[in-house]
Amino acid sequence: MDSRRLLRTTATALAAAGLILSGCSGGSGAAAPRTAAPAPSFAPEAPKLKKYYEQKLKWRDCGVEGFQCATLRAPLDYAKPDGEEVELAVSRARATGPGKRIGSLLVNPGGPGGSAVGYLQGYAGIGYPAPVRARYDMVAVDPRGVARSAPVECLTGPQMDTYTQVDQTPDDTAEVNALSAAFKDFAAGCEKRSGKVLPHVSTVEAARDMDVLRAVLGDGKLTYVGASYGTFLGATYAELFPDRVGRLVLDGAMDPSLSALDLNRDQTGGFETAFRAFAADCVRKPDCPLGTGSVAAAGEAMKKFFRDVDAKPVPTGEGRELGESLATTGVIAAMYDEGAWPQLREALAQARGGEGSGLLALADSYYERETDGTYANLMFANAAVNCLDLPPAYRDAAAVEKAVPSFEKASPVFGAGLAWAALNCTYWPAPPTGRPHRITAEGAAPILVVGTTRDPATPYHWAQSLADQLSSGTLLTYEGDGHTAYGRGSDCIDTAINTYLLEGTPPADGKRCS
Incomplete structure (x- = not known):
């Protein structure tokens, strides 16, 4: 994401x-x-x-x-x-x-x-x-x-399904290479289908x-x-x-x-602020899927959940499983409005019980994916505009690895994934103009x-x-x-x-x- x-x-x-x-x-x-x-x-x-x-x-x-x-x-x-x-x-x-x-x-x-x-x-x-x-x-x-x-336009529906499931918290060189390849393929698809515009x-x-x-x-x-x-x-x-x-x-x-790097890091801190507000509300409820302790403990429970679905994705009732990337996107989608917090609590409880369809639905709404497997062009246009407006946040994957600690400081829950997400513009085919x-x-x-x-x-x-x-x-x-x-x-x-x-x-x- x-x-x-x-x-x-x-x-x-x-x-x-x-x-x-x-x-x-x-x-x-x-x-x-x-x-x-x-x-x-x-x-x-x-x-x-x-x-x-x-x-x-x-x-x-x-x-x-x-x-x-x-x-x-x-x-x-x-x-x-x-x-x-x-x-x-x-x-x-x-x-x-x-x-x-x-x-x-x-x-x-x-x-x-x-x-x-x-x-x-x-x-x-x-x-x-x-x-x-x-x-x-x-x-x-x-x-x-x-x-x-x-x-x-950049990717077909099936290609986009694959792209949204790529692990964005790589644990080794092979996963770093896979994520870099996904960003390169995305950029190449945009150039092939929309090179003129x-x-x-x-x-x-x-x-x-x-x-x-x-x-x-x-x-x-x-x-x-x-x-x-x-x-x-x-x-x-x-x-x-x-x-x-x-x-x-x-x-x-x-x-x-702000530079692209600072924008990313600041926004990461914004999502942490929103998560802490959600967690403070959640832990006061007896059915909170992140426990009824402190906000810090809820944050640790959230991180553990992400690690768990990274190691073993949860079924969703369809061909796609809920791994860490889609789960993170689903949680972030609910951070935009407190009216979505009850839906997020229910989806987290379901996912912890082995049913990932609720978080998948939140992720799909964020990506504007239709039930027939097609996507609006939101994510394609998003990358295209962002990558023109500012020079990329990183020169290469090694620069991301150096930046991860500062992102994790901004958000212990979302930091690593959002640090790696900013690598996409590194491979963009159109040079930045802003x-x-x-x-x-x-x-x-x-x-x-x-x-x-x-x-x-x-x-x-x-x-x-x-x-x-x-x-x-x-x-x-x-x-x-x-x-x-x-x-x-x-x-x-x-x-x-x-x-x-x-x-x-x-x-x-x-x-x-x-």
Whole structure:
């Protein structure tokens, strides 16, 4: 499992908890209510992009009640705007009223690799607060390389089944070689099936696509809610186009100044924090499968369980057995939302009793594996974007072995596996185009950064760091568990974000909610 910046929430948690994966109103930097669209804008230094900024979308019924779909054209390579094009899937739900329409609200659920169109149609377009949906057209575009937008493809379903079961805590040279070979085969599959698009799915390119969409929609400034990885996408947009920033909510924030190694290690510590919160809750219950002692003892029990299924995988009632890799993925999947903790307790109890189907189901939801054995392209796009955005964490397997102790210090439960997971970009066929750096977005309107104190995937200090980096950043804190904060049941958080989106007024910097 490549957990690095797989910053997303499971579909189960999304449906149950209504997470706004991405995500508090006429301020000076926000799109004002209007009746006529402003003239489209395009970068004056690139006049050949004008044809993209002035294109007309042909909206059509897309078979989901209340939603329209269209196709946005963008250059495959922005350095060659007269070259090949990429087609991007766009969807919208029109503002419902009452009240004057403010403009378009673009949403992104994170990933990288999460389908924004699927998120819009499955939740945001019907589940966002009614006052927000009344005043905004809810809009999503699948980023290039994702889902319906020139998707990156790498492995077949059976190949992916094999890949997800490779031991990611190698005990000897043979297992190290097997894991390295799996990463190499994955990368080779991506190059074979998606070689043309692979060098052009970076976050910078996705942010430039969003600006084309902003202009085509007729909005002078971008209003956006991005969660998890979607916060990096939003911050990148602000860096590229600070004068076009309207109302940006960055929920479950990333820190763009960190290297791939530091991102991995920090996220590993985030999952440890989430596990300790789960364990503290579990040990108070008489049926806790990790015992009823201390949190530390529960951690040792979890590690022993992983060792046991590594040595002897558990049957699941189908062809795949539950080994350590799938078991770890299943546990991590449940860390994203505390609403999944009862399901995790039951699945762990079943697995300790010799039945692994519960943890396998959690792992499958994380990987977006269907019951027919096919996979969405989430994991393919995730690797493709990550490996372009930053130089790889390691030069070779020997570097991982040196790093393992620091990962185990960050998380005694998950450290070794997550250290090795970051080896995948070492073998990537497309060279990285990004680098870690601070994003200040000088001149941008106020940007709302949201952090959750016990977030497993985007540690809270990342939100603190991003809010500090952004010249107009405002930090809103949710004191609680789970990944992201908007729509998770805190009236304080929701009111602050809704007010920002509707009136353009951010909360006081440093405001805390529970």
